[in-house]
Amino acid sequence: MIQLRDIYKSFGGTPVIKGATLDVKEGETLAVIGRSGSGKSVLMKHMIGLLKPDSGYVLVDGVDINKLAYHELQKLRRNFGVLFQGGALFDSMNSFDNVAFPLRSFSKKSEADIKRDVLECLDMVELPDVGPKFPPELSGGMQKRVALARAIAMRPRYIMYDEPTSGLDPETSNVIDQMIKSLAVRLNVTSVVVTHDMHSVLTTADRVAFINEGRIWWVGSIPDLHECADDTLINFVRANEYQIGAGGASGNRPHQSVVPRQTN
Amino acid sequence: MTVTLPRILDPFVSLGRFALLLARAFRSVAELGRYSKNIFEQMVRIGIESIPIVALAALFSGAVTTVQTAHQLVSPFIPVSIIGAVVVPSVILELGAVVTGFLLAGRVGARIAAELGTMRVTEQIDALEAMGLNSVGYLIVPRVVAGVIMFPVLYIVACVVAIAGGIFVGHYTGEVPAGEFIAGAREFFRPFDAVFGLIKSLVFGFVITAISCYKGYYTRGGAEGVGRATTEAAVTSCVYILLADLILASTLL
């Protein structure tokens, strides 16, 4: 359970988050949506203490993470797996070592056990053979999947996805979305998906939080989203819908159910 | 609630951030054992791989110092052995450490800043932190420790090569026979000079790696930011090497 309470955050005098309160419930997949630059990623980084709020507090399992000593925070962070926007794989290591890195850093497992775990993780992201390859040799989608394998290596209780499908072609995006969905079930984790891609939202999320103007503008389940009458949210979803509908070859995703308003 | 500070305070803000980063690094030294693999890797990158270029630069600076000292010696009253007595202390006191420092500000400083800067803008540093690792302990401490340990090693390499280069060039250009050179050097040799040079190189190693880590660690703004951090790391390191040189000379000598 992650609780954000009245978070304010500004960078260089420009306020980005202006009073955000949000709960992430145990076991659910919450999609945080909003325009680019609306502060979605910033909000996500508050959840693991990578950013400290100017005011307000963040409770993870009831503990205010900004009051923890650094080493306690470190310990707490091991419950999180984070998939960063560009994957953030370590360039200096090959894929195998990237996935093995958290295991080698924190577990006292033998190298053989670590190898087994790593291969299992790579299997889960359906890339069993990329171990020896270095990040620059992988495509963007593969990098994200290896990064995902790294994020789940420590069997976290929470997984954060920062724009998991941005910059990917629709087919690869689908693969990632399916993975997010299946991992949530398989590993029984609580997930936060930061995205502006409505397809991802519909595929993966149980609930949706819409950020606008630095505030949590709307929160609700997917069915609620379909019923929603808020103009700003409708415009956001519509813009997405339009993009997808007009995208043709490049934009439209195959085998993908249509956007909320049309289905309902 | 944010207070926008006047720009004139920026240097103090930077210094404060630098100091806090160092403080964090010092606190992380306890975790050193955990990153020992990293330290050795950085030692090889910063130290061992710099040996050829340091040796080359030292060879020429030693040779040039000898030739120029010989050129300046016109009075027939002064024995040529004075050349050795001038060249060896200059190399040990100043050239060995400063030439190495400048060279490595470019080579090592820029590299560290570029590495850390790239890691910062591609969120690799965030990824480390998010995993529950201490990014300062993992990235900065090994580099600074490697710098502090390996710079004296490079300094010794530089001194040996520079003096050898000086003797060689002096001997084969006929300016000063090797024996005279060495005799002159011995006459005026003070062991403290060598210790002082070692201290200097150690300080320079710290200055270069710490500044470059700072610049890299706080990089902002994508590829351009990495470029800026790299340049700033090299330039700032050079400036602070000179400053440190002056401070050390005026306090310890």
Next chain:
Amino acid sequence: MKYSNELKVGVAIVLAVVAFVLGTRYFKDVPLLTGMYDMYTEVQDAKGLIPGNPVRVNGVKVGSVRSVEYRQEAGLVHVAFRINNRVSLPEGTSCSITGIDALTGVRIELELAPAGGPTLPPGSLVPASSGDEDFASELVARAPLLVDRVDSVLFGIEGTIGDVRQMAFDPSSDLRMSMAALRQSANTLNTLLREEKSNISSILANVDTLTGDLSQLTSEKGDSIGVAISRLNASMASMEQTMASLQATTTKLDGILQRIDDGSGTLGRLVNDPELYVRLDSLLTSVDGLVSDFKNNPRRYLREMKIVDLF
């Protein structure tokens, strides 16, 4: 074969430490590997001795100074030094501090007692020799005076050499003229003698005939002429002697002049060799320059000799 990072770093550090230690020892002039032992001495005046200065025996470096400190309670300077294990000091060995600071370097000179006796144990006192002040320190003491004198001497030399040069080169100078005159008269005399040789012979022949006539006359005229003849004879003999010695002198003079002509001997060179003039001239010019420079900036030379430290 791939070496591990640890190995590379370890080897580099070990090599560096070895290089540092050996390099320092090398320039400290401590033997790289053999051992040394400590000795000390007490002197009135350290004469600028500093740690690292050499310790010598018969001019050979056998060790170096470790520390020099003034001990007030004794009023003496305590000088500790180390000596190579290969050299042992017999009892009775003494030492002295010699050399000029920074000009030749100060050093400790050991005067070993004859070998055979017991050797001084390490860490013991080597007495400073009470012997007379060495040359160098005396030189230092007298340096200012000496410099003045050297100055005046150089000044005098400069004047003299200038005069000589002027005389040698000025065609109207006395030296030049007298040499020319000498040469001329010698030549004249030579020719004269050569030319008049036959005349002199004929004169002598005439005298001979005359004598013969006279002797005839004498036999005719009896003893008065006989007396006159014998007198004349005597005077003739003495004249002959004079002639002979004149001849010898002429020959000698001839030889001398010949040698001058050939260019052997200083005078000959001076007379015949123009290059010598040139060389002498350039030498004098440099001496001139040096001396005027010395006079203008005596401090420069003195500073370089570090004698200025003494003032």
